[in-house]
Amino acid sequence: MHSVFNVIPGEFFTILGSGNRNQAVYSELLLKIYKLFDNEISYRILRDIVRDTIAAYLLENHIEIQGDDASELGLEPGWNVKANFIIRRFVSVGWLEEETDDSTLEKTIVMTDNGLALAQFIENLKNPVRSEFSVSIYTIFNTLEHWTQGEQNPYKLILTPVYDEARKLSSALKKLATSIKKIIEGMLREGSLVSLTENIIKYCDGDFIKEYSRLVQQQNIHLYREKISRRLEDFKGIGYFGSLTQSVMDEDGCTRVEAEDKVLRMLDSTRRFIHDDYNKIMKRIKDQINAYIKIAVARERILRNKGKDNRGNVEEVVRYLVQNIDDDKLNEIDEEIQFLFHIHDYEFVDRTSLQYPHKNQSIQSNIEADVVEMSVEERERQKRQLQKESYNPYSKELMKKFLDSQSTNGKIDSSNLCLKEKKDVLASMAAVTYARENGYLIEIDNDFVESDEFKIRHWRAKKDVNN
16 A cells, blocks of 8 residues: 655654654744745755754754754754754755765755655645635636637646636635634633633734635626536537547546546536535635624623622612611602512512513403405405516516527527517516526626617526536
8 A cells, every 4th residue: 555654754754743842943944944945046055054044043042952852962062063963853854865066066955855845834834825716716717718728638728727726716715614613712712801802803804804805895706607607518518528538538548438427527516616515615604704793792791791790789789778778768768669678578689670560551452343245256356456466577487488488499699689668678687687597597798788778788598408
């Protein structure tokens, strides 16, 4: 069985384990070296530069090597000695390689592929890269719209980039949903109004709300959804599908049946995400944002009332009043509220017991009305009147019949519709509104269709073969 541990040295992760007291220092130094290579054109750097970078970091932060590694350094080693030791340590675990230049005989350092991968992984954990969701939609749309540029190898140049971009966007949105979940968990741990306020401010100013705001404001997926779906469906056509299948067979060396299954799976998965999964993820994020707001309000109320004993406070006030009012003065108090001071007649006093009693609502008398039975003719006339008032000439069912009657081979162009009267324009608008539910795919163009009195956006409809 092929394992990742067959391609990396045995001690590759050893110095980052919990048993090594220098794990934090080593991970930071690996990132320092990685940034040196990131800023250099050459794939290798002079060993002296790497050594000086490590020594400067140790000196500036007053870092000492600890544990078993410290015992190998001897007593009070210099900073360069520590840096040279760390370089040898990184070489021994397979993060770096040490070479000698053939022309200058200078020693150079090269980061291994595994070392680069580990450094990038640590960097992503430390500073996660936030995806700009709009870019993914633009990339998918542009790739499909300019598919002719990749028709020599449609599998690698068209289908694979579109499929990968959809998966990338899905993963980024799921991470965004996880982010708000962590924010909610943090809200539940707030123990004071000050920390609660800081949590809310951090949320409002944080990366999450900025990303979500841009995503909601642009909502570009809705602008390109229909065009992307239409192009993906076009790829299932005889000419496109055969070319894609042959391209998969050439690249992967599989049979035609396997290639066809793979193409259909990638096309359907991408279309399902654009139309269904995206909305589900966004609904989940919106629900969690609402939950955060509700929890924040509830948490604020709990913290504000924390430690208060309203019942005890009210009872204490009433006892004080009872003890300090003379009998003569008590008799002067209105009889309606004297019972409030009979505190010893009750087991406890709370806020509700210090309110005037509600007056009983008067009982409403029954009203009788004479019932007159309608004749058959009157009932039929009333029935026709109700049907007339409830009739909707632009309902979903009638608009389906309208689209079916106007279609030619399952296709409709709004430029061919009659727009002489207002009802014709309303029918055109209603047909577009219910098109998706009635099994049609709609494409909206940038131009307009005009008549003598009316002007509407040019649209085309196509029967959705999947519905």
